[in-house]
Amino acid sequence: MAFTTSFLVKNQAVGSKFQHYVRVTADAASGAFESGFGVVDFIQHSGQSATTAAYRVFMNANSGLTANNGSVAISGVASGDVIYMTVVGH
Secondary structure (H helix, E strand, O other): OOEEEEEEEEEEEEOOEEEEEEEEEEOOOEEEEEOOOOOEEEEEEEEEEOOOOOOEEEEEEOOOOOEEEEEEEEEOOOOOOEEEEEEEEO
């Protein structure tokens, strides 16, 4: 697995949707994780310790950037980078 994920808060209700707060630690330059949602509607991300400044986040995509509902892909990171995310979906 390319990333280690910790769900800090899971299934917090926001209107008709739910949100997770996730801590993602990169173990490789790119990868993906399953959000637990059928579809990801919104992502807000913030790097805590990012070696590279140009990382990218893709919602509803797998590590090969192929469409995959419910997954979140990240590329352009270095091993040990930590990114916090708010993921909203249904």
